[in-house]
Amino acid sequence: MAKILIVDDSGMARRILRRILESAGHDVIEAEDGMVAVERYFLDKPKIVFLDLIMKGISGLEVLQKIREMDERARVVVATADIQKSTRAMTEQAGAIGFVTKPYNEKDLIAAVESVLKEQ
Amino acid sequence: MLLREKQRDALAELINIAFARTAASLSELSGHRVLLDAPGADVLAIDELPAFLGNFIKEDVVSVHQIFSGPVAGDALLMLNYEGAVTLTDLLCEYPAHARKPDASAREALTEVGNILLNACLGVFGNLLHVHVSFSMPRLHLESLDRLLRSITVGAEELRYAVVVSTSFSIKESSVTGYLAIVLGVSSLDRLLRAIETWEESQNG
Numbered sequence: 001m002a003k004i005l006i007v008d009d010s011g012m013a014r015r016i017l018r019r020i021l022e023s024a025g026h027d028v029i030e031a032e033d034g035m036v037a038v039e040r041y042f043l044d045k046p047k048i049v050f051l052d053l054i055m056k057g058i059s060g061l062e063v064l065q066k067i068r069e070m071d072e073r074a075r076v077v078v079a080t081a082d083i084q085k086s087t088r089a090m091t092e093q094a095g096a097i098g099f100v101t102k103p104y105n106e107k108d109l110i111a112a113v114e115s116v117l118k119e120q
Numbered sequence: 121m122l123l124r125e126k127q128r129d130a131l132a133e134l135i136n137i138a139f140a141r142t143a144a145s146l147s148e149l150s151g152h153r154v155l156l157d158a159p160g161a162d163v164l165a166i167d168e169l170p171a172f173l174g175n176f177i178k179e180d181v182v183s184v185h186q187i188f189s190g191p192v193a194g195d196a197l198l199m200l201n202y203e204g205a206v207t208l209t210d211l212l213c214e215y216p217a218h219a220r221k222p223d224a225s226a227r228e229a230l231t232e233v234g235n236i237l238l239n240a241c242l243g244v245f246g247n248l249l250h251v252h253v254s255f256s257m258p259r260l261h262l263e264s265l266d267r268l269l270r271s272i273t274v275g276a277e278e279l280r281y282a283v284v285v286s287t288s289f290s291i292k293e294s295s296v297t298g299y300l301a302i303v304l305g306v307s308s309l310d311r312l313l314r315a316i317e318t319w320e321e322s323q324n325g
Contacts, residue, residue: 010228010231012232054257055257056257081238081239081243082243083141084246084253085246085247103145103149104148
């Protein structure tokens with residue numbers, strides 16, 4: 001079981017992700033915008049962060065940079081509706097270790113979590 | 121606007137691929153098989169859009185609007201009439217709304233669905249045409265068609281065109297008809313058509 005932070009400004013997206021992660025036995029915390037996400041990361045030190053890219057206020061990419069500045073070993077998986085390969089490449093370059101696209105496939109998502117946890 | 125036959129064929133094929141991805145996304149979201157009618161595509165001058173869409177949308181329109189930027193920039197809109205929006209919400213939400221106007225939870229669901237569907241469609245364009253686009257936050261609007269179209273043309277300095285994709289899909293015996301419009305300035309449309317031609321040539325070896 002791991003503590004996982006979900007960062008998404010859509011309540012629906014957070015609910016879906018929470019259900020999947022909790023059903024796999026993980027402990028979930030949420031942030032609905034980028035500033036709260038950075039604060040929660042600092043306070044809660046989650047093992048994994050699932051991060052949306054397009055949000056009000058600071059963007060997901062900026063959040064990723066801020067979290068990586070705070071903790072260069074941070075494990076951030078980008079969770080977005082944007083399926084472009086170029087977006088994936090951009091987030092990998094910024095230090096994301098995974099990329100999952102919406103709508104979520106439950107098996108792929110759990111596999112992504114397990115793969116990240118194994119690497120730690 | 122007159123497209124050359126080759127351009128029209130390539131655009132139709134691109135839209136077929138993009139909508140297959142869009143339907144798959146909708147199926148995963150709803151948990152039901154989605155049957156998609158073959159989408160049709162038209163390229164219209166922006167001032168032809170009200171008459172074209174007015175045949176389908178008689179009252180207010182429920183739309184999810186995303187601005188995209190990059191080498192090809194413009195506005196992407198998913199448009200549904202109220203009936204379609206309520207049907208879709210009922211299928212996606214745990215507690216069917218059946219309300220005349222979408223409540224906060226239904227609005228949230230429609231915004232997220234619009235975000236996923238617009239990204240699925242434009243993302244396929246981006247991947248196949250090797251054009252990266254960045255998206256703004258999705259916004260849900262409930263207003264008259266005229267007001268919606270005015271909001272996307274205000275401040276536009278160049279002639280604008282709309283690539284309008286019309287399709288209907290059936291989920292769990294419910295039929296929903298929706299329109300997706302990609303509104304572009306003439307220079308972006310030109311870049312898009314060139315990219316489509318290059319893609320078409322690469323497919324033909």
